[in-house]
Amino acid sequence: MQEQESRTSSFTTLAAGPDFRHELEIKRSRFITVLRRTDSEEAARALVADLRREFHDARHHCSAFVLGPDRSVQRSSDDGEPSGTAGIPMLEALIRRETASGVTDLSDVSAVVVRYFGGILLGAGGLVRAYSESVSAALELAPLVQRRRLRLCAVRVPHAAAGRLENDLRAAGYAMAETGYEPQATVLRIALPDAPEPLAEATERLAAMTSGTAALEPEGTDWVDAPLPH
Incomplete structure (x- = not known):
């Protein structure tokens, strides 16, 4: 992103390094969250493509990403889950993540939650909680830095x-x-x-x-x- 596009001088992001992974099991469904530092939409979509190949037998590969120092690019996808139950809760978990000083400035981060269905329906409210919690729990453990x-x-x-x-x-x-x-x-x-x-x-x-x-x-x-x- 060019300098004139934003005057934001700092933001929080993932530390440079390999993807961060975290897994939750909720009513027999597996929710595998993968976080990657990305600075473009192409890089964010590449993460989804990588995980579709790796977890080719999973039912859903839901995603959300926030890009840019001023967080001007925000996208999400339910990938077959009921509308609004996966991608948006994941995106909300990203943009509402607070630092220790109470600032919400996380950016240049992509999250994908791979779901293996466990046979028990969670309902719309249950899905919202599951996808939100999956990303939030991963962010609590992931290494973060100030950019x-x-x-x-x-x-x-x-x-x-x-x-x-x-x-x-x-x-x-x-x-x-x-x-x-x-x-x-x-x-x-x-x-x-x-x-x-x-x-x-x-x-x-x-x-x-x-x-x-x-x-x-x-x-x-x-x-x-x-x-x-x-």
């Missing part, structure tokens, strides 16, 4: 001054990104929250540290994973 958009800024300084300035920046609490090297300068990079205030503050700090001889050069933004705040 943050940070603004990268370069600082070009003489090679001899780079080590000391980097130490000063770290001591001031700035997160350092990749360092580059040019014939006449070392290029230090710091990662700042993507907002005007931190950029202005860092500009003043750098001017004070270097007696005005160095300046911040914005280089755009990038998304990075960080632990969830407690």
